[in-house]
Amino acid sequence: MIHLSHLYLTLPDFSLKDITLTIDQGDFFALIGPTGAGKSLILETMLGMLPVHRGTISLNGTDITRLPPEKRGLGIVYQDFALFPHLSVRKNILYGTAFHDLAPHKVENHLKFLVEKLGIAHLLDRKPTTLSGGEKQRVALARALILEPAALLLDEPLSALDPVLREEIKDLLRSIHRDLGTTMVMVSHSFSDVFYLANKVAILKDGSIVQQGEVEQVFDQPNSRFTAGFVGMRNILEATIEDNRAQTRGPAVILPAGNHPAGGFLAIRPEDICPLRAGHNGFENTLSGTITHMAHQGFYFDVWLDVAGLRLQAVWDKHFVLEHDLEPGTRVDIGFYAHKVHVLPENTG
Amino acid sequence: MIHLSHLYLTLPDFSLKDITLTIDQGDFFALIGPTGAGKSLILETMLGMLPVHRGTISLNGTDITRLPPEKRGLGIVYQDFALFPHLSVRKNILYGTAFHDLAPHKVENHLKFLVEKLGIAHLLDRKPTTLSGGEKQRVALARALILEPAALLLDEPLSALDPVLREEIKDLLRSIHRDLGTTMVMVSHSFSDVFYLANKVAILKDGSIVQQGEVEQVFDQPNSRFTAGFVGMRNILEATIEDNRAQTRGPAVILPAGNHPAGGFLAIRPEDICPLRAGHNGFENTLSGTITHMAHQGFYFDVWLDVAGLRLQAVWDKHFVLEHDLEPGTRVDIGFYAHKVHVLPENTG
Amino acid sequence: MTVKPGVFSWILILFSLPLIGLIVLPLSKMVLTPTWAALWESLNDPVVLEAIGRSMTTSLAAALICFVFGTPLAYLMARRDFPGKSLVEAIIDLPIMIPHPVIGIAILSLAGRNHPLGRMLADMGIQVMGTLTGIIVVLTFVGMPFYINTAKAGFEAIPKRLENVSRSLGAPMGATFFRVTFPLAWQSMVLGMIMCTARAISEFGAVVIVAYHPMTAPVLIYERFTAYGLRYSQPVSVWLIGVSLILFVAMRLVSR
Amino acid sequence: MTVKPGVFSWILILFSLPLIGLIVLPLSKMVLTPTWAALWESLNDPVVLEAIGRSMTTSLAAALICFVFGTPLAYLMARRDFPGKSLVEAIIDLPIMIPHPVIGIAILSLAGRNHPLGRMLADMGIQVMGTLTGIIVVLTFVGMPFYINTAKAGFEAIPKRLENVSRSLGAPMGATFFRVTFPLAWQSMVLGMIMCTARAISEFGAVVIVAYHPMTAPVLIYERFTAYGLRYSQPVSVWLIGVSLILFVAMRLVSR
Amino acid sequence: EPSGKVVLFHAGSLTVPLAQMEKEFEAKYPKVDILREGGGSTKMARLIAEVGKYADIMASADYTVIDNNLIPKDAAWNIRFATNQLVLCYTDKSRYADQINADNWYEILQKKDVVWGHSDPNLDPCGYRSLMVLQLAEKFYGIKGLNQKLLDNRPMKNVRPKSVELVNLLKTGNMDYAWEYLSVAVQHGLKYITLNDHINLGNYKYDNFYKMAEVKVTGKKPGTWKVKKGKSCTYGITMIKNSSNKEATIAFLQYMLDPQGGLKILKDMGQPPFIPCRIADQAEYDSLPASLKPLVEVKN
Ligand SMILES: [Mg+2]
Ligand SMILES: [Mg+2]
Numbered sequence A, B: 001m002i003h004l005s006h007l008y009l010t011l012p013d014f015s016l017k018d019i020t021l022t023i024d025q026g027d028f029f030a031l032i033g034p035t036g037a038g039k040s041l042i043l044e045t046m047l048g049m050l051p052v053h054r055g056t057i058s059l060n061g062t063d064i065t066r067l068p069p070e071k072r073g074l075g076i077v078y079q080d081f082a083l084f085p086h087l088s089v090r091k092n093i094l095y096g097t098a099f100h101d102l103a104p105h106k107v108e109n110h111l112k113f114l115v116e117k118l119g120i121a122h123l124l125d126r127k128p129t130t131l132s133g134g135e136k137q138r139v140a141l142a143r144a145l146i147l148e149p150a151a152l153l154l155d156e157p158l159s160a161l162d163p164v165l166r167e168e169i170k171d172l173l174r175s176i177h178r179d180l181g182t183t184m185v186m187v188s189h190s191f192s193d194v195f196y197l198a199n200k201v202a203i204l205k206d207g208s209i210v211q212q213g214e215v216e217q218v219f220d221q222p223n224s225r226f227t228a229g230f231v232g233m234r235n236i237l238e239a240t241i242e243d244n245r246a247q248t249r250g251p252a253v254i255l256p257a258g259n260h261p262a263g264g265f266l267a268i269r270p271e272d273i274c275p276l277r278a279g280h281n282g283f284e285n286t287l288s289g290t291i292t293h294m295a296h297q298g299f300y301f302d303v304w305l306d307v308a309g310l311r312l313q314a315v316w317d318k319h320f321v322l323e324h325d326l327e328p329g330t331r332v333d334i335g336f337y338a339h340k341v342h343v344l345p346e347n348t349g
Numbered sequence C, D: 001m002t003v004k005p006g007v008f009s010w011i012l013i014l015f016s017l018p019l020i021g022l023i024v025l026p027l028s029k030m031v032l033t034p035t036w037a038a039l040w041e042s043l044n045d046p047v048v049l050e051a052i053g054r055s056m057t058t059s060l061a062a063a064l065i066c067f068v069f070g071t072p073l074a075y076l077m078a079r080r081d082f083p084g085k086s087l088v089e090a091i092i093d094l095p096i097m098i099p100h101p102v103i104g105i106a107i108l109s110l111a112g113r114n115h116p117l118g119r120m121l122a123d124m125g126i127q128v129m130g131t132l133t134g135i136i137v138v139l140t141f142v143g144m145p146f147y148i149n150t151a152k153a154g155f156e157a158i159p160k161r162l163e164n165v166s167r168s169l170g171a172p173m174g175a176t177f178f179r180v181t182f183p184l185a186w187q188s189m190v191l192g193m194i195m196c197t198a199r200a201i202s203e204f205g206a207v208v209i210v211a212y213h214p215m216t217a218p219v220l221i222y223e224r225f226t227a228y229g230l231r232y233s234q235p236v237s238v239w240l241i242g243v244s245l246i247l248f249v250a251m252r253l254v255s256r
Numbered sequence E: 001e002p003s004g005k006v007v008l009f010h011a012g013s014l015t016v017p018l019a020q021m022e023k024e025f026e027a028k029y030p031k032v033d034i035l036r037e038g039g040g041s042t043k044m045a046r047l048i049a050e051v052g053k054y055a056d057i058m059a060s061a062d063y064t065v066i067d068n069n070l071i072p073k074d075a076a077w078n079i080r081f082a083t084n085q086l087v088l089c090y091t092d093k094s095r096y097a098d099q100i101n102a103d104n105w106y107e108i109l110q111k112k113d114v115v116w117g118h119s120d121p122n123l124d125p126c127g128y129r130s131l132m133v134l135q136l137a138e139k140f141y142g143i144k145g146l147n148q149k150l151l152d153n154r155p156m157k158n159v160r161p162k163s164v165e166l167v168n169l170l171k172t173g174n175m176d177y178a179w180e181y182l183s184v185a186v187q188h189g190l191k192y193i194t195l196n197d198h199i200n201l202g203n204y205k206y207d208n209f210y211k212m213a214e215v216k217v218t219g220k221k222p223g224t225w226k227v228k229k230g231k232s233c234t235y236g237i238t239m240i241k242n243s244s245n246k247e248a249t250i251a252f253l254q255y256m257l258d259p260q261g262g263l264k265i266l267k268d269m270g271q272p273p274f275i276p277c278r279i280a281d282q283a284e285y286d287s288l289p290a291s292l293k294p295l296v297e298v299k300n
């Protein structure tokens, strides 16, 4: 278990403020936020590369706040792989074993196991410069994993890769986590990667944590406009609220039962705004609108609607769109569940 | 119209080979391929920054192969925005007007129009260093557009942006193209961006064009394993073919009518592999399989299936998955159209 | 309040001290020895003032020449690839390794009336031996690598894309250079001029061969040291170093 | 076969020529003037051979000292931030601007018996005036900025992340330095030693004050020039430059 | 009125009095700028004769340097204007400073821990004269091998190009003893041992004894040698033939050789002048500029 407690860090042009996080054994923990939010800094701080000004970091109950990096037992994989260019792949992977008291035959077995699992057994005698991006990332993973780190820190492990490679490495990370049970802490700026890989997430903005929790929970219950936007709620509507009825600038919207503030924002995912089809009549909210424009996105369509003066965005299945000959100008009936309407208090970022 | 004819370019560690392209007035043309395929080099060559070794470039019928960049009338927007850091936003945008014979009041009007359209009217007196990534990209666009370039070249205009900003700028590019009719040539490595924005696409690999044409056509009819993989056909199956029946390593597959090679690869998009629902019985291929694992991707699920020993990947609607309680181990019936099976000859890349 | 600095850091610091000491100890002894009276006295000596003025002006003139002719060269080296580029790079670094007396001798032997170039110069009324012209030529020679290498690094630090954008916006190469490259590289150019001036101010061996008179400050310091001793050379050194430092600080401030 | 080079490129080239000429013309004249006979003759002169050998060995010794003590300093400057860092940077650059005679004078006045340090050295049997020791001290002084700045640039070019990874893999700072940083920065260190040696080989003004005898090659060249004239100094210059160039090429090759 | 630059090459040992003369003369003739360049006399003469450096006047610490290097090509005459003698200089801090005297100096100079030196005999008359003093001392004191024993205790590193440079080495404690002209010792406030006239090269009456000392110095090219014979220290001065500012040059010479002008300064600084100055023969006398003739007599 890694525990960051009220961590403060001040750099000339940036600071981390009051970072408190708990990463449990076996977690795949994601740190996510826009560029410059301080995600990578948290990793550096955990690694011991940056001086902490206030607060503590503990690993399995031991305070490691002042421990030098080499004594922390955390692994790191950087976006740019950071392989040692002067060493062969084998020597890269074995680099750390020289500093640990490991039995040679165990190291050899572990190496064999890892390079098989990562599919790099044929690369052992190559120099890193001759490898592709995906191969480099695999070597970087093997180099960290061979030491069985208490946790593996991943700094945007997918950003430098092509889309095809990205899928490959994503699958690989997933399978490493599943099969080896390594605790992972990943920095990312893509929520879809987080969705695919992580079980817990913390959302950062300007050096502070805006929200954290289980991925599904943060995804479903963003606590601010910022998080709502970040987790893909593209419809954010100003509204005044009375009981469970919200008045937007266009139509009124039924909210889930519960206590709501008098004013604030409604956030709705585009994929939760559905076309009314036969057999789907449980929607609390049914409205009528006109398609203003559409964008083919491969598997699905982005659809923009004008609903009584309110601009809404929906994501609809490609098959449905084609079967129903939807196009700009078409009038459609839509519906969404009350529980898919998220209410955010007025004063959130 | 921009026409590249049999262009060759040799650099110390890379070369472009026999590039022939036609970009029509008003096209949104995408150049796409993995890192290092030579996409950006083609832009540089069109701009006149790199010496062409063989072949010609013409613009509206005039040979511009040897013309210096400043006489070509092409605009460029780079991934890193490349704003002049010592000039205010206003001076950045007006920079090029000093070199063109433009009436001052027209320049002023055009500036006003563009900054309104791009939403940067309030930034005119700022220095570029104080802007966010999205703002920078808008300024870079305004700077190029104010000269009404014969074509606007975009070098990965979305890569340096956060996901949220990326959507914003994507919409903006779309609306510029629609409203101003500017011919666009975009380098990208994401097929989904291309799908959203472009009408034509050329796919590059190792300095050569592998395939080009209308986006929908390339998307539907990739001519090689490489393109198939690139346009998202994640199921690529070795097969022997007789008439319109293909024998994979698992089940047999019905192909669309037509002449097929005796051996080769079948490529099927994951979103074309559908669960069998009531009322959908037109599939030529219906098979039965077991879900091996699943990944929640937000709006949809990635589903991996074992179909009589064949590993297939499908993308299924979230609602469907949840409504039917699908999970690893569930047995499902699936179907796909014969015309969704793409046959690729054996010897392709 | 920080990650514990390891033993290794202390070893680094310990090993770094001898060289720092080698610079600081002799120079501080040099600067601290002269009395205020001696400093004041030498400030009233027109020979001293003239020599320091001459060192400053000739060094600045050399830096200016490097700026005018070295900037294009630095820009070419930073931006263009051409066959023999590394040869040109080596040539630019040559003045660092040529023994200083050889520099003076080589320049004198070109400028003498036994050489066509020398005759040409003489016909134009240009003398090298024993003139400010000659001093400036020598100082340009020794200072040039410093200017060119610094300016070149400055140009290299400017993304080529900015120039590409400028040209795509209709600015020819010249306009691009003056509107984009120059304003952005300006600070490195000033830094290069400072380095060049600094190197030029220190030169003795090459200057003393080309021009014993008129005396630059280092020649005067040498003359004073060998003829009168430490006591009379030190105040000149202190003033020269002091004035140079003020000059460099001023140049940096102006370049902001 | 290429994008038309504009007028501007030609202007750049034209402006670049004067400085290239300023280096190439005097030096080629210098190198081409001596006859083979004169070159051969001076090669048989033990005084010449000794002086060149002395210049080489003392300059290399200075480079070695810079390597040992300058490498930690360069590494600190490249990797650590500390208050007063820009002051230390300025101190490291000082030897470039200190007039060469002043360098010699300053070092001599520290080394004499009238200074505690000088007495300490004398008690240890170390003499500076007129010894190889003294020459090496002077050459270290003048060559040090070249080594430190080049090595520092080399260290800066190595991504800090490689060191971070090494430490996260259990290697303490020292092991990280020797297993990762050092092998990767090796080429810049050799380049720094070449720059340092080159600068040291050229030094005259500071050396002649500390040690007239034993003579380094530049002092011999000066002495020959002033006592016998051009004809007898040129062959020595040619040999010195030639041997230096061979040395530098060899060092570069070894560092591959 | 004379104006312009006058370039004056001179023996390093004349630096201090000449600086004083420059000041006085430039005050008298403000339009003239005297530019002095001091160094070993032999070297300075060679700079003119062999390297072709420009000078108007050459003042040597050994008048024969002018005869040997400059006459007849670069100069027509040679005026002897002052004498000097060699002394052994030291400071309070020199080792054995409290013991040394005119009788035991050669023993002190043989001590292993004593650092002593002289200037380069090939470049500076003071250098070969210092060596002559050692040879004469061997003869005068009748100690066989004294010269060699002394030289054995003087490594080459203690030989410097100019005698005046040694003063700084004494003052900074880098050297204990150095051979200098008396004038230099006086001008720089050094302690010094005055030697017997037989060996100090200061009294022309002992020229016959001085003649027994012979020093080999380098010739016109490396590897060639010529022999210098002992002779009393006599300073010579000449005007260089291709002087382009004869008016101001002659005006300065006229001032310098005047018993009320330059010669007085020399005298005050410990360097006995010849009054009047001397020239070798009538032919040279005839070639003198008219304004100098009254200040000079023909005397050998
Ligand atoms: Mg980051
Ligand atoms: Mg690119």
Ligand SMILES: [Mg+2]
Binding pocket: E022, E026, E033, E034, E035, E036
């Ligand atoms: Mg004067």
